Amino acid sequence: MLIIGIAGGTGSGKSTVVRKIIESLPQDEVCVIPQDCYYNDNHHIPLEERLKMNYDEPASIEWSLLVKHLQMLKNGESVEMPTYDFITCSRLKETVHLEPREVVVVEGILVLTDKPLRDMLDVKVFVDADADERLIRVIHRDCIERGRTPQMVIDRYEETLKPMHELYIEPSKRYADLIIPQGGHNNVAIKLLTDYIRSLLPSTTSK
Numbered sequence: 001m002l003i004i005g006i007a008g009g010t011g012s013g014k015s016t017v018v019r020k021i022i023e024s025l026p027q028d029e030v031c032v033i034p035q036d037c038y039y040n041d042n043h044h045i046p047l048e049e050r051l052k053m054n055y056d057e058p059a060s061i062e063w064s065l066l067v068k069h070l071q072m073l074k075n076g077e078s079v080e081m082p083t084y085d086f087i088t089c090s091r092l093k094e095t096v097h098l099e100p101r102e103v104v105v106v107e108g109i110l111v112l113t114d115k116p117l118r119d120m121l122d123v124k125v126f127v128d129a130d131a132d133e134r135l136i137r138v139i140h141r142d143c144i145e146r147g148r149t150p151q152m153v154i155d156r157y158e159e160t161l162k163p164m165h166e167l168y169i170e171p172s173k174r175y176a177d178l179i180i181p182q183g184g185h186n187n188v189a190i191k192l193l194t195d196y197i198r199s200l201l202p203s204t205t206s207k
Contacts, residue, residue, distance in 0.1 A: 001074050002200055003104045003120055007111040007172060008127030008183070009165050010056070011137030016184025017127050017193070018107050024194035029201075031073070031101035035108020038066045039084050041091040050089040056109065056164035063114045066106070070120050073100045087147055102201055109165075112172035122200075125193060126176035129183035131162075 004021070008014050022030045040062050042050050054060060069079040080095035111117065112124055135157055142148040148156075173179060180189040 001100060001102060001104060002122050002197065003070060003074070003106065004123045004125065004197065005111045005118070005121040006105060006107045006125045006127060007109060007113075007169070007176070008180075009129065009131075009134050009169050010109055010161055011134035011141065012127045012129040013137075013180075013183025013185065014107050014109075014127045017125070017180060017190055018105055020184070020190050021103075021105060021194055021197065024198065025103060025201075029102045031098055031104045033066070033069070033081060033098070033104060033106045035061060035066070035106065035111055036086075037082050037084055037096075038062050039089075039091065041082075043090040047088060053089065054160055054164070055089070056160055056168075058110050058113045058168060061108075061110060061114070063117055067114075067116050067120065069098075070104065070106070070117075073098065073104055074120075076100050103197065109169050110172070112175045113168050118175055123193075123197065124175055124177045126173045126179045127183055128173070128179055128181045133183070 006014050006017055018032060022032070038061050039055060040060060042053065045053075065082070069081065072079050078097060078099050081098050083092040083094050083096060084090070085092050106117070106121070112126065118124065135154075138157065138161070139150050139153045142153045143150060178189070178193055180186050180193070184190070
C-alpha cells in the first residue's frame with residue numbers, strides 16, 4: 001500500500017490534484033481520506049460556541065483516529081471513516097466504509113503538520129497557490145456549499161484562515177517531497193507526480 005499526503009492552503013487546488021491522481025490510476029485502486037472528516041467530535045458543545053471555534057489549527061483534528069485508520073488499512077482491515085457537517089460544525093452519525101486499496105490519499109490543509117501522520121506517508125505533497133487566488137476559491141466554495149455570505153468568509157479569512165495559514169500550514173511546506181506551484185493548474189507537476197506514483201505500483205508497472 002502506498003500512502004500519499006496532499007497538503008496546502010485552503011483553496012489551493014488540492015481537490016483538483018487528488019482528482020487527477022485518481023483519473024491517472026486503474027479504477028478502484030485509490031482510496032481518498034479527507035482530513036476534514038476527522039474534526040473532533042464537538043456535538044456536546046452548543047452550536048453558537050462551535051461556530052466560533054478555530055478549525056484551522058492542528059488541535060481541531062483527531063489525528064490519533066486518522067493514524068489508527070491508516071494503520072488498519074495498511075494491515076488489510078476495513079475502516080468506518082467518520083463524516084462531518086460543516087453547517088452545524090459537528091460529526092455526523094453516518095460513516096463511510098473504506099476497504100484497503102493500493103493507493104491511499106490523505107488530503108487536507110494540516111496533513112503535514114502532524115508528525116505521527118507524516119511518518120506514515122510514503123509521498124508528501126504540498127499544493128501551493130497565490131493567496132488572492134485561494135481567497136477567491138474559498139469565497140466561492142463557502143457561499144455555495146456552506147451557506148456563508150462573502151463578508152462572513154472575508155472576516156473569517158482575516159481573523160483565522162490567514163494567521164493559521166502563516167502559523168501552521170505554510171511552515172509545513174518544508175516537509176514536502178514535492179511542491180506543486182499554481183495549484184491544480186500545474187499540469188506538468190501533476191503529471192510528474194502521477195507518473196511517479198504509477199512507477200511505485202507493481203500492478204501498474206507490469207501492465
